[in-house]
Amino acid sequence: MELIINGEKRELECNNIVDLLDSLKLNNDTVAVELNKNVVHREKFDNTKLKNNDILEIVKVVGGG
Helix, strand or coil, X not given: CEEEEXXXXXXXXCCEHHHHHHHCCCCHHHXXXXXXXXXXXXXXXXXXXXXXXXXXXXXXXXXXX
């Protein structure tokens, strides 16, 4: 399916956000995800299905002080 991730069109096969993050080699615990302009809470990554032409923004969370 075609997804738009951080403004870039990507062709990926994934069913949900967990699959997507795995395919991008990103850790579920260190990212924030927005799907079609709605923030998705981490506990819903598994149950949030993706469909063709979804728009995602994925941001890596960095700690520090």
